[in-house]
Amino acid sequence: MTQSFDTPLPPPKERRRLRELGSLTQAQLAARLGVSRETVRAWETGRSTPSGRKRESYGKLLASLATVMPPAEVTVPQGPEPAPVLTVSLSKAAPNPEPPTPTPAAALTPTQAFDALYAFCAPALVRQTYLLTGRRELARESVEQAFQVAWQRWPEVAVDPDPASWVRATAYEYALSPWHRFRPRYRHPEPPPADASDRALLDVLLTLPPPYRRTLLLYDGVGLGLPETAAETEASTPAAASRLLHARSAIAERLPDLAEPEVLHHRLAKTASTERLRAAKPPTVRIESERRARFWTRAAIAITVAIIGATALTLHTAPTRYEPPVPPGETVPGVPPKAAPGTLSTAELALRAKLRAESANGPEKLLPEPR
Structure with a gap:
């Protein structure tokens, strides 16, 4: 009997939704199928088809996930992995435990979709940003700021193929901004981690240049592929590979125990999970985002009104006809220039003395003399 391999597959977005419904990461699904994680990512984005x-x-596994099996039955029995501490996963984000239909996500309101994205991305993203900056408050502020921007631009973020990456890139850009050094509360370092090994790892990370640190965190911490890491850091793939190798060698030089990438990955996850970092609630972030949007909208309106008022005042006070400027003085031919005062003559000196000798009430009344 000939076996047919033309198994029908759902669309790429549905494949990803089914995997998340079964609480499987791309790495776990790849291990079940005997392929690489990049291959599973390509199947779920539609770049290739098995x-x-x-x-x-792959079709049989997706069909089994469509029956909504309990998480214990679809989890690969390989022991606990620390990767979810750093990995932004949207597993369990499906709002319905019903069998998948072609349009289950369309029933979500924007608020529900945003809250689901925040609930499953923010905790891990705060820990990632902490490793990136070494500051707890800045990590929380960066994540909240990124989600506030995402809520303001939600129509754009909602249709993005990977909204978690969109928010992560925004949070990283805000956290690595050089302007934070001028803020008063960020001029002094925060208390380091309590564990000595975590403290040593964080010190080495903070000595790396920000692009190298970000590349290392995305590749060895979050677990992105090299092309995805290069795209998110806005660099070419060879440049991202060079940054990664430089960062690994710098860490291995000071911490030889972390020379192996797998060991470094687990240590990054352990260091991030040690800190008790909590993000704000989704409603708080949405309310703050809307408040900031109203503030900047009113500020823009006020500035526009001020410009219109200044323009109107200028038009009202401006002259209605042309007034030529006063020309500079010119020398008239034939008229001698005014002489500067010189030394007084004898008669002028006598007159001045006589005038000074008169009384303060003025000269006497002069009468004409008869002839």
Whole structure:
């Protein structure tokens, strides 16, 4: 009997939703199918489609996930992994435990979709940003700021193929801004971690240049592929690989125990999970985002009104006809220039003395003399 491998597969977005419904990460699904995580990512984004036995196995696994099996039945029995501490995962984000239909996400309101994204991304993202900056308050502020921007631009973020990456990139950009050094409360370092090994790792991370630190965190911490890391850091793939190798060698030079990438990955996850970092509630972030939007809208309106008023005042007070400027003085031919005062003559000196000798009430009344 000939076995057919033309197993029908759902659309790429539905494949990802089914995986998240079963609480599986891309790495766990790849381990079940015997492929790499990049291959699963390509299947879920539509860049490629499996064929042959891989297609049949993939189709059967998705069909089993569609029956909404309990998480214990679909979890790979490989022991606990610390990766979810740093990985932004949207597993369990499906609002309905019902069998998947072509349009389950369309029933979500914008508020529900935003709250779901925040609830499953913010905790891990705060820990990532802490490793990136070494500051707890700045990590929380960066994540809240990123989600406030995401809520203001939600129509754009909602249709993004990977909204978690969109928010993560915004949070990283805010956290690594050089302007924070001028803020009074960020001029002094925060208390370091209590554990000596965590303290040593964080010290080494903070000595790396920000682009190298960000590349290392995305690749060895979050677990992105090299092309995805290069795209998120706005660098070419060779440049991202060079930054990664430089960061690894710097860490291995000071901490030889972390020379292996797998060991470094687990230590990053452990260091991040040690800190008790909590993000604000989703309603708080939405309310603050709307408040800031109203403030800047009113400020823009006030500035516009001020400009219109200044323009109107200028038009009202401006002259209605042309007034030529006063030309500079010119020398008239034939008229001698006014002589400067010189030394007084004898008659002028006598007159001045006589005038000074007169009384203060003025000269006497002069009468004409008869002839």
